[in-house]
Amino acid sequence: MSPAPPDDAVRVGVLAIQGDVAEHLRSIAAAGGRPSRIRRPADLNDIDGLILPGGESTTIGMLGGEAGLLSAIRLRVAEGLPVWGTCAGLILLAQDVGQAQPLIGGLDVTVARNAFGRQVDSFEVDLDVAGLTDGPFRAVFIRAPVVCRAGPAVEVLARLNDGTIVAVRQGLMLGTSFHPELTGDHRLHTLFLRMVAAQRSASRQSRA
């Protein structure tokens, strides 16, 4: 069990339709945030940042669309809610995935689904990620998507040796092909929580 977060801890929701939600909730708590499950649009009112977990993007997109969650998230992200998509979550954030399926969009990338092949081709590797100190990050790719086009506003955070883009940032949006929540390493959650905290103080100042 993680210790109770301090009162000013950032509140980070995890879209809880399907997938590895519990793993992200644990990682947020371990990184010092206050985690919650997002199951309906009203839940978005009580968070400072949002994580879209791994899972099946077709299922999450379809059910999220029906529940009005995709459009509610799109709106909140446009208003400045920091958001991070891992694997299926990256697919949901992409502007284009090369096939018709419900998406949130907003991240100016084209994503190729199941880019490495099937489950037997899934792998893990130590990977340098821009912005992370203290060595490479253990990147776990499971039937993973990759970024095959990144727009001019998109900063590339990590590439495989062949140049394939697997982590990106565009303003308050973060996307990773891999699953930091399946490792005990919380540096990327910490990085996201810092983005969330910075955005929260900026919006508090602009309101003041």
Next chain:
Amino acid sequence: MSDSDNSAGERSPRESATWRIKTGMAAMLKGGVIMDVTTADQARLAEDAGAVAVMALERVPADIRAQGGVARMSDPEMILEIMKTVSIPVMAKARIGHFVEAQVLESLGVDYVDESEVLTPADERYHIDKHGFKVPFVCGCRNLGEALRRIAEGAAMIRTKGEAGTGDIVEAVRHARSVLGEIKRLTVLGNEELVAAAKDLGAPLELLREVAGSGKLPVVNFAAGGIATPADAALMMQLGVDGVFVGSGIFKSENPAKAAAAIVRAVQHYDDAAVIAEVSRGIGAPMRGRAVQEIPEGERLAARGW
């Protein structure tokens, strides 16, 4: 894209088929419904209804039960056709102990192998040594000891067996309550009691210690065998499983597309009775089914394996 940032790169050899990759794949399925399908059309219907994966097999369990004969691994042609049709993961079944069927399924590239009691067992003494494979395995269980024996052999996902092809939920409930109840009991045992429990359950002590410490199985745990309605699926979720397999319950119902969509939504909203009521309205008759009590002990599939 900015050219300034090309700094990243791999700093170790790539490792595939690690325990984390195998169990992580199952973690991505949590909160979802995995559906038995026998054709590409059924697979597409399942995907369109929101299934997180499909199980490709030649006959659904209700037909295997009705037709008898030896039930084997499905025709690779059919499995490949289904793999081409959908973007969600495709699972397929091998007979208990039939490691060559599992090798064939791995070479086809299926995403998960179910070493399944629904097929006729090939080995009455040994299950497959699943650690030796790159493809991950899901296995059935009736109780915690059986679950941990399968995990010790390398199963990266567990499902309670229930009684497949019946449409009767009673065995699925029995097995889920057994596994989850035994886990609860372990969490209050002392070290010396855990050693005795390992002997009683016939399970490795190391795994027992892990379960006692965490209060849950070390792998994802779905329910299977007898789920026929949205309420059945939600019942299993409320009991505490991570997701459900639905076999005959969809394509033996009056309106498979409606049944599939309703069961997916019932799993998503398993703790919201109003939603379960709403999705259950006007979806046609569920599979007729057969009460497990009417089935002679010798014909029960759950008793296969140990």
